[in-house]
Amino acid sequence: MTNDGHYRGGNARNQVKGRKMVEREERDREVHVDGPAHESGPVVPVERLVHRERLLRDLRTQGEEAGITVIVAPDGFGKTTLLVQRVAEVRSCVERGSARMLDLEGLDEVQAYESVKRLSEDLDPRMRPLIALDNLTTLQEHGIEAMVGLLRSMRGEGFEIVVTCRPSNRAFVAAMGDSYKITAQSLLVKPREYPAWARKLSIASGLDVYGLTQGVPRLVAMLGDATSIDEMSDAFENATVELYRGVVCELRRSRDSLYRTVCLLIMSGFGSIRDFDRAGMRVRKDSWLRLAREYPIFGFDAKGDAYRCMSNRGVPFSELKCELVHARPLYAVRAAKMMLEVGNIDGAVALMRMFEREGDATALIAEYPTACALSGNGAFLTALVERMGGAAVCSIRVGVVLALYLCALERGDYRAARIMAAELRRRSSEILDEVSPSAWRESTAMAAVWSDCAGVALPDLNHGKGHDCETVASQQLELHVRVQKCIMAGDGAVSIDEGMGINEAFLGAKGISIPGVLLACDRILLDAFKGDVGDARALDSHLQEVARLLSGRHLDPIASYVRVVGSTCRLMAGLPVVDERAFVDGGTASVRCSDFAMQLYCLVGEGWQDLAVGQIVSAQFRAQQVKKLATPDQSFVLAWASFLECAAHLLNSSHVVLNEEADELDAGEGECTVVDAWTVAMLLSATSRLPELSAWCSLRRPLLLDEGMRARARQLIRAAGERAMPLARMLPEGFSEAAPEGKRSDAGAPALFDVASVESGQRLGRVTISLFGGFQAMRNGHTLTDALWRRKKACVIAARLALAGGNFVGRQVIMEEMWPDKDYKHARESMYSSLSSLRAAFGQHADGPQYVLTQGEGVALNMEYVVSDTACFDALARDVLLRRTGTSSREIIETCLKIEEIYKGPLYVPESGNTSYYLRVRRVYQMKFADCMVRGIEAALEMDDLPSASWLVEAALRQAPLREDVIRCAMRIYDKTGRRREIVELYNNHLHLLEQELGSIPEEETRMTYESIIGRSGMQTML
Incomplete structure (x- = not known):
């Protein structure tokens, strides 16, 4: 290079090539957008491009003022598009009009320099022409000095220069300190710009734009081909991956220090910056800042803490990760270790599947023996051992043996679990040296879940290993064991602390947590027996999804428990049976692991399902079997079985038999349990012995309204159907939800003796008027025999108002129907007399219920206190004749x-x-x-x-x-x-x-x- 900034010694071929490029630019008045070096880009008319008004305004102001603008961004950020629009803008300006765009892609330093030099010599600088240099190649020290000198001399002559390059050309960007710079962050599609993009490209409004593209222009432009996330094309996935692949290749070629960090980010897919510190991989703060500024494709949040790669779960992205794993196995081991450290087990397992050397994966598993079991990835561990050629158990590291033991328990392979447990007992001394205390605590907690299974117990280490190393997983497993013992083998009086970390117990970004699933199912089970499950259909659907995922991972014991919980929710909510084999499979799984308490629970649940589908004899038999086999300590399951037997007996017995049993009842004040109170009440309700039922409910009210039995009592009433309706109507308003859905109508059903508190006294004294088959008036199930009801006119008015169904009937209408032969004065006097008699017959007074209402010229019955059989008939007939769907x-x-x-x-x-x-x-x-x-x-x-x-x-x-x-x-x-x-x-x-x-x-x-x-x-x- 000479002192005047020119290269000397360039061969003739390079000079000819540069000259031809200049001539082509002069001839071609269209704006060309060239793609990557390996592709030939099409000619894109300016009208089809989204106008980058904000960036163009900055180029007109700050760019023209600086004279030189450097646009620094990776491929895909719209650098060329911005140049195209700037060139078109200058060409349309009458005062300037001259603009040239030169693509320097693939040219070496000499070719690039000579091409720019030739172009500057061919243009007249007096009109302040624009020279746009696209894809400036990475320059070395001498090339940077020459190019910077050339550009500054051109600026001095009057040229406006816009240069685009990749972030790897850092030395050139630093040398152009006096230029205006546009970074990759500025090129992203901002929220204010997005509406113009959406209108121009017809992007569907239902897409998560920034979640899919993070604002990268090339990816945003590709959204016009999809209407939903499910319809995203393979081209979009490939374009996203190519974006990351281009960054990796650029950093590798330039030997940039960010290369390792970017590889780890791509391998992990998502996470937190603090994860690197936890895994012992220190990354300087300025490196993170530079990464966010120069390569804004990793989705750093507003705080700069979390990161997320786009399309990190697709097949193309997995192929990219596999390429990186094979190219940099040490980076892959570090990334997997980082994910294991922070609990992203599914991501770590997916990465370990790509390892070429089994030893790297087994070393990680030995260091984190509970990781696969806690996340349900036992199938990977089994396949890994098989890839090792069936190595003998004694030759495997003790941490891997412990992992195999835990995975065998979860899969229900108790034979393998016994073999591994024996090996662990034999090598107990190695456990103290190789297994961390927290991992051992989690292992013992998981083994306690299968404590009833013979031969699978872990060795008892007398050195206190793990006693002071609680983890969230160990706490969840230990609490699960306590809850199971309390429900299946106790009285069910247990609660779960809200702060147990089970909010993300099911499907999350980091996969599935087996301890979280177990404890979340426990909470759902407790809520179901409290009658507080919310939307039972949606919850059961979610549980079935989790069960399918677990079954796909061959975790049949866990999946069967999830199915049992889902079916229990449906039973307690009164929904139809969907999974008929849930309790059967749950019972089979409990038999294989000798969990007798769970067997009895599943037997009762199976009986309730049989009752729901009409198999009454089978349901009664199962209830009797459970009552025979359960111990007195299993009061929760015994109570549920007793209710099942009661419902089945009521449905399977004739009225004659039930009446004989009711005759033998002794409704005294002796000892009585909650189950006994409900059993007697149900029998009296089924035989319609309303006075006796009212007395029994009043006497045993605290037992009948026991909060712990409320949900099971609702299930009992729902199962008994019509035979439980008298009892259901006597319950307080809050408890009356026990009536079967669609079968209870407070406005249309006879009200019987109410044993509710004084606060629900509005329902006391309800009168029922029957008009089918003759006139009859009843209060609380008893026919009214008061002399006032013998007056025909009062009965006729009551019947007329009852037919109106609570609507007001005009006094004139009543008079014309009842006294058509009398004049208005006498008819009016007779009507007032009859209305007074009717109020007296109802027992209406100023401080009590108002049965007869008057407003203006209308008279009506207050349907809050008066019901009629015609109203019940109309409500039921409407449901039948309208043929409603469902x-x-x-x-x-x-x-x-x-x-x-x-x-x-x-x-x-x-x-x-x-x-x-x-x-x-x-x-x-x-x-x-x-x-x-x-x-x-x-x-x-x-x-x-x-x-x-x-x-x-x-x-x-x-x-x-x-x-x-x-x-x-x-x-x-x-x-x-x-x-x-x-x-x-x-x-x-x-x-x-x-x-x-x-x-x-x-x-x-x-x-x-x-x-x-x-x-x-x-x-x-x-x-």
């Missing part, structure tokens, strides 16, 4: 049976006054009843429930003997039950009634149904 055939049948029970006969019609309204409503209810019965019959036929279908069709025939659809349903049911002679009788009677009363004949569909049945059976009939 309603099962069984629910329709049960609802129709309730309607049949409520509809005791035609609606009450007064004997005096204008009865047209009552007759019209009576016909409406008759049609509704028949429609409901037909709907229930169809549902019963779908389920092949012939007894229910027969019962419903007989009820329909009694109330609507001329309905053609009822006749057809009856003939089909008689045909299915083999009662074909009754088909003939039914059809003949129907013919006779139609001819005699209506003078008509049956419908064509009815006749065809009859002929098809008779023709198929071949019966000889006489019509």
Whole structure:
């Protein structure tokens, strides 16, 4: 190089090449965006680029003032795009107009220098032309001196220069101290700029933009091809990985000190900067700052503490990590150790799978023997030992033996666990030297989970190893053992501290924690038996997801426990059975490890599932078996089994048997447990002995309202169904949620004796008015016999207001219906007298419940204190006739049976006054009843429930003997039950009634149904 800054001795080929590049730039007025050196970039019109207004404004102001602008960023940050837009902007300016863009990619120092020199000589500096130099190659010391001198001399002549380069060209950037610099941080897409990008590229609004791209322009531009994270293309994943690969290659070529740090960041994927300090790998603060400034692709948070690589879980990223592991095995060992140290076990195991040498992985496992077991990665350890050629146990380091022992327990391989336990007992002296106290504490805590399994106990080290080295995992495992003993083999009175670190017990960024899963399931189990599980469906779905993950890792004992907890939640919430084998598999797993207490628990749970699906005898048998086998100390499981036996007995016994048992009861004041109190109350409720039930509930109220038994009592009432309804209605408002969902209606069901506290006194004195089959008024289940109810007018007004369902009825309407022949004055006096009698009959007074309400000209019943059978009928009929989605055939049948029970006969019609309204409503209810019965019959036929279908069709025939659809349903049911002679009788009677009363004949569909049945059976009939 000469003193004037020119290179001497450049060969002719380089000079010709530089000249041709200048000529090409002069000819080409389009703006070209060249891709990487190994690709040929397409011509991109400026109109298709997102306008970087902020950066261009800085170039116009600060860049022009400095004369030289240096843009420093890795590939993919839009350096070339910014140059393209700046060149286009200058060319469009009338005052300047001259701009050239030169791509220096792939040129050496001499070629780059000569190309820039030639370009400066060919342009007139008087118009302040722009020279844009893209992808300046990394220069050495002499090349930097020459290039800097050339650029400064060009600036002095009047040129504006914009240069882009990679961060590896640090020496050149430092030498250009008097230039304006744009860093990679400035090139990121800022939140204020993003709306313009989203509109230009049609980016979907549901994407986590900065989580996916961290604002890197190339990646943001690729989001226009996807509408959700699931639809992200392979091209996006590959582009992300290429971004990281380019940074790694750049740092390796330049022998940058950040190379090791970047390799560790990519291998770990995510974490905290403090993780490096914990693992003993010191990184200077200025290195972190430089990394965040020059390579902002590692997602440092606002505090500069946490980091996260983009697409760190995809296949392309795993391939990149594998390349780094093979290229730098020592870095990989350090990264894996760092992740093991901070608890990212899944990430460490994934990295160790890429190790080429098994010894590196076994050394880490020996140092962290509980890591694989605590995270459920036992399959990796087993595969690793197999890769070692089946080495003898005695030749394996004791830490690896301990890890194999723990993983065998989790997989349910108790034979292997016994072998490893024997080896550990033989080499107990080595444990003191090679296993850390905290790891030994965690190991003994995990072994205690399987304490009932014979031959798997760890050696008892008498040197106090691990006693003072508690960890979060050891605390969780020890608490899990206590909770299990209290629930399965105790009274269930246990609680879990909120600060036990189980908030991230399931699926998290660092994988799964087995101690956290066990303790979280314990808490869910306790909450379920307290009736406080929240959204049971969502919780069960999440538990099933965890169980599938555990099963995929061959952790069947843990997965079976998670399934048992999920099924328990569904049982306690009254949801249908989904996982029918949860308790069966849980019982099988407990048998294999000799956990007798868990066997009994699963047996009770299996019985409750049998009861839910109608297998009553099986449920009762399982309850009796548990009561026979359980010890008195297992009061929690015994109480649950006793409730199961009670529910099964009530459902499987006739009213005659239950009444005989109720006759033998001694409701005295002797000793009584909570289970006994509920058993007696359920029996009295099933036999509808309301006075005795009221007295028993009042006497045993503290036992019945025991908080610890509330959820199981709700389950008992829910399982018993209608036979528990009298008791459910007597419970306080807070406890009344025990009534089955969809079967309790405080506004539409008869209110019985309430044994609630004074605060719930609003429900005391509820009156029920029945209008089907005649007028009847009851209070708390007893017919009102007061003389005031013998007055017909008071009863008629009560019936009229009950039909209104709480709506106000005008006084004029009442007078016209009840006293149509009287004048207004006398009718009004009679109405006031009758209303006064009605209030007196209700027992209404100023300080008590207001049964009759008056507002303006309207009169109504207060439905908070007065209910009617017509209101119950309407509510049930609405559910049946509207055919709501999600309603099962069984629910329709049960609802129709309730309607049949409520509809005791035609609606009450007064004997005096204008009865047209009552007759019209009576016909409406008759049609509704028949429609409901037909709907229930169809549902019963779908389920092949012939007894229910027969019962419903007989009820329909009694109330609507001329309905053609009822006749057809009856003939089909008689045909299915083999009662074909009754088909003939039914059809003949129907013919006779139609001819005699209506003078008509049956419908064509009815006749065809009859002929098809008779023709198929071949019966000889006489019509």
